[in-house]
Amino acid sequence: MNRLAKTFLLTATAAALTLSVIGEASARDRWHRHHNGDAALVGGAVGLATGLIVGSAIANQPRYYEEPRYIDPPYEPEYEAVPVYRAPPRYYAPVRADIEPWTPQWERYCSYRYRSFDPRSGTFVGNDGREHFCTAG
Structure with a gap:
């Protein structure tokens, strides 16, 4: 019973x-x-x-006793490195003293060398904040 x-x-x-x-x-x-x-x-x-x-x-009723158990600390995920996009390096021909201003080679060289190069005026903005004419050489 x-x-x-x-x-x-x-x-x-x-x-x-x-x-x-x-x-x-x-x-x-x-x-x-x-x-x-x-x-x-x-x-x-x-x-x-x-x-x-x-x-x-x-x-005489049964007593329920639950033994304490060790709880592991929370799982810490391993962070994977996120791939970073880096632009491939741009290569250009070494500086030659015989490049004449207003030629396609001169324009290509100045646009690679200075990010602020303006091909219409042939100038770039230097670190001093002034405009300078680009000379290849």
Whole structure:
């Protein structure tokens, strides 16, 4: 039988015994006034028995104890290197002293050498903030 059902059955039996003894003791008291101590003694014994039964049923319930467990620290993802786009290097012919201004080679050289080169005026903006004419050589 289930433990809970056993406990309930024993408690109900103890309660029925208690009620029947109390009823008999009170009936006896009406007719026989000299046995007052016996009824109290029987009621106390029945109450003690009931308390023992209910208390042992409560004490015998299974206890659930979960052992503490070690929890690993949170997972730290490994970061992958993000590919960085780098423009391929631009190669140009070495500086030659014989490049004449306003020729296609001169324009190509100056545009590779200076990012601020203006092919219409032939100038670039230097680090000093002024415009300079591009000379290849």
